[in-house]
Amino acid sequence: MSINVFHLLETVLSEQVVKSLGARYGLTPELTRKISGAAAPAIMAAIMHRGTTPEGARSLFSTIMSPEVNAQIGKQLPDLLTSTAGLSQLEATGRELVQKATGANVGALSDAVAAQTGTPQSTAFSLAGVVGAAMMGILKHHFTASQGFVGQLPTLLGHQLSSVNASLTDRLAGAVGLGSAAAFAGSILSRLKDVSAHLDHPQPVVRPVPASVPPQTVGMSTPPIVEEKRRHHWLWWLLAALALIIAFFALRSCQHDEQAAPEAAASAPPAAVAASDAASDAAAQSAAQAASQANSASAAVAASGTVASGAVAAVAASDAAPAPTQDSHLSFTVDKSGVPTITATVGTEAEKQQLMDALTKKFGAGKFTANVNVDAATKPAEWLAHLDGLLPLMALPGAEVKIDGTHVELSGAAADAKAGWLDKLKALFGSGFDIGVFNVQKAVADATQSFRDAVKGLFATDASCAGADVAKVLNLQVVNFKTGSSIVPASAADDLRQSARALIACSKRGQPVSLEVAGYSDNVGDKAANLALSKQRALAVRTYLASQGVPLSRLTAQGYGDVNPVESNDTESGRFHNRRIEFIAKQ
Template identity: 75%
Template sequence: MSINVFHLLETVLSDDVVRTLAGRFGLAPDLTRKVASAAAPAIVAAIMQRGSTAEGARGLFSTIMSPEVNAQIGKQLPDMLASTSGVSLLETTGRELIQKAAGVNVGALADAVAAQTGAAQSTVFSLTGVVGAATMGILKHHFTASQGVVGQLPTLLGHQLSSVNASLTDRLAQAVGLGSAATFADSIIARLKDVSAHLSHPEPDMRPVPAAAPPQTVVHPAPPGKPAARSHSWLWWLLAAIAVIIAFFALRSCQRDNAEDTTQTGATQPAAQAAFQPASQPASQPASSAAVAASQASDAAAASAAEAASSASEAAPVPTRDSHFSFTVDKSGVPTLTATVGTQEEKAQLIDALTKQLGEGKFNANVTVDAATKPAAWLAHLDGLLPLLALPGAEVKIDGSHVELSGAAADAKLGWLDKLKALFGTGFDIGVFNVQKAVADATQSFRDAVKGLFGPDASCASADIVKVLNLQVVNFATGSTTIPASAGEDLRQSAKVLNACAKEGKPVKIEVAGYSDNVGNKAANLALSKRRAQAVRTWLVAQGVKASTLTAEGYGEANPIDSNDTEGGRFHNRRIAFVAQQ
């Protein structure tokens, strides 16, 4: 059984849901629907591209079945959109899933959708995350309900082509790394069919062996005058009856599943899907006798058992965390690196390559093996990365398929950005860290989210408040405790939110926590982080927030949220965090 993802997405993004999203993001409902309708085919097309290789299909299936994907999103979406924190979590999770599933640069996709629809890029960026989360949830729900396996994924993806073709433009296709829409459409079906055939035919020793048919008992008439020998044929008839009962209930279950899928998907799938149908698939096979029925039921039970065994193997807990690799090279050319991989074999491969390239004892490495970590795809491109480990001042961070360059590695004159894009290909998102852009992106995310904290249905729950406040960035100058101008407006909005809750008799108590990176003196960093936290508290109190609801504390380089190996990581660790207090 298959589904039409786009029909189901229209059901999930009902008119009520679209109106709620429109209110959250300050768009007209029609424009909100237009943005979703532009983003969805690009996301699905990128997923199809990822599923067009055996390795990609396996990785994609693992992402779909991972705990981060909500299979019940169709039912739960209205509740998620009821709070600002729910919306924020939904869009963030959705963007991360798009990146993991298809290796898409969500920012580039948002730019293309914004240009096509006329909506603001920042709003499209947020809505794209919601569409991504909903799309992945639909796929997981289908595979969970049908006990689907990875071998069925390319077929399902192929069924989406006609809907993708109807809306995918060249600009959107290029934004997700597919080239032109026509080129993608011309080649994707053949590639998906090849992968489907490969994944659908496991090795013979992996195929369950069907039980042998029971021997037939031949009953001869007893000679006259002799009692008839006792026959055991009744036993086979009993087994046949049981098998018929099992087959009846299995058929009823399948009919219910088919009815549900038919209700959701509507019309019969178009001709493009026919390419994926089995060559021979009888509509019905009526039994002519109880023995035939028993044989069919036995075959069905064996097939069901085989599928269940395959499903159990495929749906077994899979690694959910991205692999990590980061390094910084000191002035003398000695790299210090940190990595997290899923197996000892990957660790050995990494260490062996470093030793061969740099020499024994010529690098500092901290490599952790964590079974919850996905395979490190970047290991296949390690040879191209190794020259960077000898470049003084180079900094590189890789999380899953996201590659970030800083320091000397980001020097445009050296051309490493283009080199790595050519080396890694379209499956990786490769960019240069830019602090101004990071601050601007954080500011826009905060301003989009904080709107939901005003109005009659706004939440004053501590968890909702701090979730939004922590989207902003207070980017202090080096060694300074002066509130930067870039943070002034966001902190004013934060104060307005806290004052509004206090006015309603729902004061929110918060700790302002200061953190630093690990550069410099540890004690000095601790003291500086505390002074910065106090500066933010003082600023908020000056805006009318009750001093009794705010405390300030500094924690220095404790509790880093990112690696200190790179500029981007250190930027994330130098932060002001807002923590809800009882």
């Protein structure tokens, strides 16, 4: 089982903790969250980079599991902030751990965070230590609780990439020695996958095979065990261990050369090595008995090879199957009569059946709508364990819920504070889940900040004016029109002015960019009206950019209505993201 470190970090850095930190440093909670939001992806990216070599992964895992890392920091952090001495110690420890785990220069990272957030370097330096200590504690808690091992580290780190990509800028990536954010994102998963093959992975425990004793019959005595055989019993196990190691690496390197008869068992076909434990044990005991009777070292090696083949083949088969990489998904919306429409993606047919059985039991056959997909690349659906607590919410008229992995988002009637579902679900799911209510203002503010961080790069002398690169940055902004309106909102004016400046700068460098301004809507209401409104909004944005000096000849506008949704329209956040202005590069 993997985790999303960023979701857990938001839980550790709760609203109260962020307020306490802000008070300590003389910051608003919003600015405190902004600093931590810049430091965290850079630290995680540096950790991921360190884990791309066998030596780096082993060193990283050793640091994570070291006594200096506090696995209980999630519970203890509020107490640590009550004293100046406790906070200072936490900062220093966190910086030392980040330096030791990643090799990155925390001072350079702090400079980049300070420049990106507009805060003093000393404050960024302090908060980087707190964030680093919290992230290392989260990792240690996970590995300790799950009895994890270093071989699981690359997969876990790979699962953090989407969260890193969402906030990592070139400035932050450069500060921790990663080059550009795009270069890091483009190569990190393949490097983590490559290193995984060189790390230790769990193997089935091979049970010791006792010396075989001939069946006893009434009236017959058991032959005495020769003392010489007992004295050298350890030799057979040493040879067996050597054979196991040889067989393991032979399979891992995919060498299938023809072998002599004593080695045939180690290269048996999958059907043969998939025998039950009882059958494997029986075969191993028979081989050990023959080895004992022959008193031959070679026979002992052959016997150990028989035992090893099943274990090693199981490991090889496990390695062959790629680890799931995407989060499970569940979303539902409930109509006015209390009938739910459910959309889900799970990793196995068994999970799908569990969900369908629960829905049928709760609502009755044919009294709900469900679209459940099975995708082998999907990680286990942890929310299934809490399904009984979710079912009553699925009958609440107007309720909307979206779950991606361990992130739970409420909207509609489910977000009504009087109903208390937010607190109920927090108690139901526990600290391992990030549960919140969708907030349009926060979504706009987050998008605005991401855009303003990224657009600065378009004004650099060496900035790319390739249409796709420019469009990628411009699409980070949100033009949040009022319902039914095509007037550019004041909240988007500054960002559109920056967009115009970037386009004009490219033109001055002799690299003009041509764009289509595309308008999209959600699926609520009349399709024809939505199509017309999306066209009007696209034209309004085109006109605004032209008013800021962008040649109209470089801009076209088109409305597409509710086609090509980027998220499900089942929830408020999905509809919010689908109602968008999108910039498309044109030749």
